Amino acid sequence: MRKPASAFAVHGILALYTALALAPIILVIMNSFKAKRAIFNTPLQPPMPWNVDLIGYYKVFGDSSVGIYYLNSIAVTVGTIFFTLLFGAMAAWALTEYRFRWNTLLALFLSIGIMVPIRLGSVSIIQLVSDLNLINTLTALVLVYTAQNLPLSIFILSEFIQQIPKDLREAGRCDGLSEYNIFFYIILPLLRPAMATVAVFTMIPVWNDLWFPLLLAPTGGKQTITLGVQQFLGQYITDWNAVLAALSTAIVPVLLLYVIFSRQLIRGLTSGAVK
């Protein structure tokens, strides 16, 4: 990078690739605000006062249950994160802190799910969920996603718990704290940064998943926003205003969250998980 020419080339390549990564997204968002004629005639023009038309958004928010789908997605994601973190931290603590006979074997058992996708068991998951009368409920999704995300969560949290100085828990024990109190009052608060990492990791695939909502909660107003958008798009495939608006509605909140949490996410990706 000492020669300005090569620095220029590097920035040129990176900027070009960045443009390639962003152009489709910008194109969709831009055109979602435009009238149909403008979408087709001048697709590259940003929305201007003379070609703005919000009819697509009226359709998306008026015609379908987008609001409910958003709430469903939020409920599923928050529920999954909560149980993944709580159960994951508890198990990670027991596996790293206590010595017992089946410790290593249990840790190995719990890590199978990191490599083997839970999706392959779908046939039996549907059977199981329908036996439990949980078809078309958000509970089913939360349970399956929690099972899916526990292995990685336990793995990451174990690494962090190992780094917490032993003295802290021993001091707690000397002060007569029970094992439960040591975990909930000393360890859990110290795990906050690690839990943030796991939360971000869990959030994205759960929010974006199409497979399990399609299998377990496809109807009855229990669709997540990803599935809802998919169904909406299938229905309105020829109505470009509605399609573009639906796509933008799904893109924008995720991008906002991403911009807010990107530092956290990238730090998570670049630390614990894959070393």
Add this chain to the structure above:
Amino acid sequence: MAKPQQHHLVGMSDAAFYRVLLFFLAPAVIVYTTFSIYPLLDTIMNSFYDRQNDGSQLYVGTANFVTLLTDTTWSGPFWNAFWNNCKFFFIHMLVQNPIGLALAALLSLPVLRFRSTYRTLIFMPTMLSVVIIGFTWQLILSPLWGIAKMFLQFFGLGFLFGPWLGIESTALITISLISVWQFVGIPMILIYTALLAIPDELIDAATVDGLNQFQAFFYVKLPLIWPTIGLVSILTFVNNFNAFDLIYAMKGALAGPNFSADIMGTLFYRVFFGNQLQLGDTSMGSTIATMMFIIILCGVMVYLFLIQRRMQRYSF
């Protein structure tokens, strides 16, 4: 050492100790076993049974697998999906991972300005749902809108444009490239991290010895990040042979035209749930899922025993 120590908690009875263990481990183990391990084992079990019309299960040994691999009504779609899936994987390995590596190499160059801005923006498509990406590209490639055509015409390449998603010979390649476009951020970030972990002294030593940045990358950095590239490869493999969403979102369960974009995930969905061509079939669905499991397991084994073992890990 007379007797192996059961636990190290002084002054706690065994019963109390096991209560503690149970309290901390039971929730995770129960949820994970019930909704992940049990369904997986049950699916594998199901593939050895044939569901009768009255709902009972008849043990048929490996008959379902024989049917899947030899009976032409099953083997045709199966091998078609398998080879398509292999193509899908090779395109990712040949396009996604080299581009990811190149971007990571550029991003990790010393004193690069706007490093984190580039990183954040290039990673953006990876964050979005595959459904959204699928539809977005469907619009962009649509001859109706003509954006892709306009773009090619700008470079004088308009004659290259075609309805790629609708042509048998190009549908799968087009979808694969869209998937590459979306997920290139993952190899980029993983390799970028590995590159950052290489100590500066090593690179400084190389440049003092007269290597330029290119040579330093190929002779010093690249050999050090092979383990990460191995990891990226196995992640790509597992994800690709488990893929479904993008093809379903763009092409539906029939993965047309004429099944040319059919992969294991869409075949599994179609067989299990049925579609306008056939009724849903639990046994054969389980059989296909078990085949996918075996394929993924083979990949993971190859990685663990052949690749990872031979790789030298360096710690700094």
